[in-house]
Amino acid sequence: MENLTTRQQEIFDFIKKEIEFNGYPPTRSEIAKVFGFKSPNAAEDHLKALKKKGVLNIISGASRGISINKEDIGIPVIGLVSAGGPILAQENIEKRIPSSQNILSHGVDFYLRVKGDSMIEAGILENDLIAVNKKAQIKKGSIVIARINDEVTVKTLKSISPELVILQPENSNYSDIEVNPKVEELSFEGTCVGLLRDFA
Amino acid sequence: MENLTTRQQEIFDFIKKEIEFNGYPPTRSEIAKVFGFKSPNAAEDHLKALKKKGVLNIISGASRGISINKEDIGIPVIGLVSAGGPILAQENIEKRIPSSQNILSHGVDFYLRVKGDSMIEAGILENDLIAVNKKAQIKKGSIVIARINDEVTVKTLKSISPELVILQPENSNYSDIEVNPKVEELSFEGTCVGLLRDFA
DNA sequence: TTCAATACTGTATATAATTACAGTTATGGA
DNA sequence: TCCATAACTGTAATTATATACAGTATTGAA
Known part of the structure; x- marks a missing residue:
């Protein structure tokens, strides 16, 4: 796993917290709202980066299709x-x-x-x-x-x-x-x- | 918690399993597909029943907005x-x-x-x-x-x-x-x- | 200095998903 | 016998969501 940037770590932690608290992952818009992004695409970009760095997985087309890789939980x-x-x-x-x-x-x-x-x-x-x-x-x-x-x-x-x-x-x-x-x-x-x- | 019917228990178990396996809950359509329902509304009905019996919670409007009540996990x-x-x-x-x-x-x-x-x-x-x-x-x-x-x-x-x-x-x-x-x-x-x- | 990566804004659209409404059939009380 | 509940089919509309494309600004490495 490559190292995450500060921002990426924040996003990642938020997703993790949401999953734990709500029982399901956030949408791009929800991420954007929490971090004050004016576009859901900012969240999309972050998700892509996090996926690229291997800490989470995105199921294409599925709403809330974000899952955290097991090695990074726990x-x-x-x-x-x-x-x-x-x-x-x-x-x-x-x-x-x-x-x-x-x-x-x-x-x-x-x-x-x-x-x-x-x-x-x-x-x-x-x-x-x-x-x-x-x-x-x-x-x-x-x-x-x-x-x-x-x-x-x-x-x-x-x-x-x-x-x-x-x-x-x-x-x-x-x-x-x-x-x-x-x-x-x-x-x-x-x-x-x-x-x-x-x-x- | 009222008792679930056999069918309801099956649906509930499936949802639980999906959350554990995928990291996020299924949609109505996904439930319908797995159980062979021809309408997503069959799944909707089940979700309503399960909610009424207090074993899960549904966040209205949210996609995959299903969460299992903590007491029933574990x-x-x-x-x-x-x-x-x-x-x-x-x-x-x-x-x-x-x-x-x-x-x-x-x-x-x-x-x-x-x-x-x-x-x-x-x-x-x-x-x-x-x-x-x-x-x-x-x-x-x-x-x-x-x-x-x-x-x-x-x-x-x-x-x-x-x-x-x-x-x-x-x-x-x-x-x-x-x-x-x-x-x-x-x-x-x-x-x-x-x-x-x-x-x- | 050029390029890739980071971190966004802004717009747009196809499609994924929820969920209401109208039915059908079966079952087991009251 | 009537009614509620369970377990579905079928249709359809609204809205939620993913995600592409086109930009802008900054930074640090080659």
Whole structure:
């Protein structure tokens, strides 16, 4: 997918929102009206551009025949996180899971595939997908996605202070991880707000 | 919601399927064509009936202005199962979770809220939602939703033969349940194909 | 500097789509 | 028996919609 221009992204987001809200896509005129275009053809041009860039599909002749390509809907699933870059970098995205907005009570920014068995006593198994909210407040007792020296890990946050953060695995075979944020690089990618398991 | 007639249910299901597949609702003519109506007005009549029964909404004047009422989309979540009736009876439906079709690799007929801790060693905790497929083959080793003498339970199917079915809890504090289908009433409501947990 | 792409205005038209009106047939109550 | 509901056919008109064509202005890359 080529990158969209600011304007194109706006149009695209509007279409997406309309589909979600109304249950059907907008017409050219409706787009034009919302964006203040004096001609429906401005919308037509945008649709053509968006189609060309591969983010949506237009069924010729059909009214409201706009559909958003599946890959562009949905919440990204992060498999292995490559070192260095941001967690949501394109190369980390394993696939996408359709909207699912209302499935969980919190917003989900991405899903993270669980590696290892360090959380089994919290009912989190290997290969489960953890639903992560990036903005939810990081607090004691919640399950957090932390990045320590560029390595991503999922643990319960046992305690947090300026010079000592304790991350607790939920598996009696493992011991707590103690990090001094002033010495080691520590950041929080988000909080676990849900879990998805697929018995494939 | 009043009950739909067979025909109305067919039309409704078709509309739902179209929205999911195409991303936008069908026109009257498209409905008529699929069902073999010679007049688009037959579809119009059906839409009016469906609207009257409250399962969908029609935006007058808008092409493809059909939207399905949120309560009628989605997969039902079953909380407590009342004795006697079928598991999917209206009174058992706690809420509905939007489509999510492609979230799990198997089809999901309903979600069942887990009571108790008998499956914690399989990573299934109390209040988790188990995704259930009604038609998937019941086989040894899979987690099944069984009904024994009208009581619904989730267990691993350890062994199955005409006179002895062994259901195994995944919790060392509990012991296996042995059922003779010839003596006790035993039926399978489905197989567990996934799990959903919401950290509310 | 020339060209393609972006971002529109303005006009026009074929056709897609909604939807009313007038019927027909069958069914199952009241 | 009468009437409402369901499930259609058939016709037709209004309006909603897609979409082509002809422009204009701006920008950034070749």
